[in-house]
Amino acid sequence: MTTILITGVSRGIGRAMAEEALARGHDVIGTARSDGDFGDLKGRDGFTPLVLDVTHRDGLARAVGALGQPVDILINNAGIMGPKGSALSLDDMDGFLQTLQVNALGPLMVTQAFLPALRKSERGRVLIVSSQMGSMHYAKADNIAYRSSKTAVNKIGQALATELRDDGIAVANLHPGWVRTDMGGSSADISPEESAKGILDLAQRLTIDKTGRFWNWDGSERESW
Structure with missing residues (x-):
């Protein structure tokens, strides 16, 4: 039985991944910032809710202490869009800092916190839901x-891939696609369910010889970051 920990399961891709993983018969540990965010996931067979904020070290430490089981796959999904604006127009620097804290430091802090649980797995894997919008090859100033x-x-x-290679823990960054969520909008290309299925397929196939690469949700490798 594979145990998958997914951050940010209250909505969107995270919710779809939790649903798909449960449908595949996996044990799912899902995180959200409040108990009311889990909806009908709570109480489902195979689902364990963890209330935490990915940017709070104390909360992460408490969650790890309460877990007490191996984690085979960690999917760092929780994220926010942050304030709109280009490099010259943006004046909400507090919002900018919060976006960096949630989207960049959050996955790092979560991976650090749950590393002992990943090391207990026979084949630990870490996936980070990123975006092609962060590529240095996209010379755009908006958002x-x-x-x-x-x-x-x-x-x-x-x-992380470099540091965890000797532990046998594979790490992958991925672009989830342009997804019809609150963040992606109603005109996006694919549904959360399509993205979730592709990400879970990628997670199951990921091996240490492919660590440190950047992938699309459909399993194709991206040549540029």
């Missing part, structure tokens, strides 16, 4: 807070 946070988390994922 600078979100773009910068995803560029940062791509580097963090690469560094």
Whole structure:
């Protein structure tokens, strides 16, 4: 039985991944910021709710202490869009900092916290839901807070892959696609369910020889970050 920990399961891709993983017969540990955010996931067979904020060290430590079981796959999904605005127009610097904290430092802090549980697995894997919007090959200035946070988390994922290789823990950054969520909008290309299925397929196939790479949701590898 595979145990998958997914951050940010209250809505969107995170919710769809939790649903799909349960349908595949996996044990799912899902995180949300409040108990009321789990909806009908709570009480489902195979689902364990964890209330935490990915940016709070004390809360992460308490969650890890309460878990007491191996984690086979950690999917760092929780994220925010942050304030709109380009590099020159954005004046909400507090919002910019919060976006960096949630989208970049959050996955790092969660991975650090749950590393002992990943090390207990026979084949631990870490996936980070990033975005092609963070690619250095996209010379765009809009949504600078979100773009910068995803560029940062791509580097963090690469560094984690380097450090965790000797532990046999594979790490992957991925672009989830342009998804019809509150963040992606109603005109986006794919549904949360399509994205979730592709991400879980990627998670199951990920091996240490492919660590440190950047993937699309459909399993194709991206040549540029």
